[in-house]
Structures are given as structure tokens and as C-alpha cells.
Amino acid sequence: MSxxxxxxxxxxxxxAVYRGSARLEPNxxxxxxxxxxxxxxxxxxxTMDLLMPIIxxxxxxxxxxxxAF
Numbered sequence: 095m096s097x098x099x100x101x102x103x104x105x106x107x108x109x110a111v112y113r114g115s116a117r118l119e120p121n122x123x124x125x126x127x128x129x130x131x132x133x134x135x136x137x138x139x140x141t142m143d144l145l146m147p148i149i150x151x152x153x154x155x156x157x158x159x160x161x162a163f
Contacts, residue, residue, distance in 0.1 A: 097111045
């Protein structure tokens with residue numbers, strides 16, 4: 095069966111059928127580093143997220159409200 099006939103049968107163009115017929119090899123080598131994230135910054139953000147409710151409770155107990163620090 096030709097690419098044109100296959101395309102008509104499945105409702106797509108012959109170029110799409112041709113591109114889809116190529117057998118793709120899996121990419122076994124990853125050329126990127128595992129993470130580009132700054133781990134110290136991430137640790138600080140997580141710590142602040144965990145401490146924020148405690149800080150807010152202390153501020154509200156002292157009557158300071160939502161002051162920036």
C-alpha cells in the first residue's frame with residue numbers, strides 16, 4: 095500500500111504517514127545535566143515555606159501583622 099493510500103485511509107497526508115513510518119531509535123545518552131536548579135536556593139525556599147506559618151503566628155501574637163522583614 096502506498097503512502098498516499100494509507101494517508102487517505104487514516105485521514106492524514108502522505109507526508110505525515112511517511113514521517114511516521116520511520117523507526118525512531120531511543121536516545122540512550124542524555125547530554126543535559128540532571129538539574130540546572132540551584133539547590134541552596136531551593137532548600138531556602140522550602141525552609142521558608144515551612145517556617146512561614148510559625149513566623150506569621152509570632153507576628154500576629156505580637157500585633158505586628160504582615161510587616162515585611
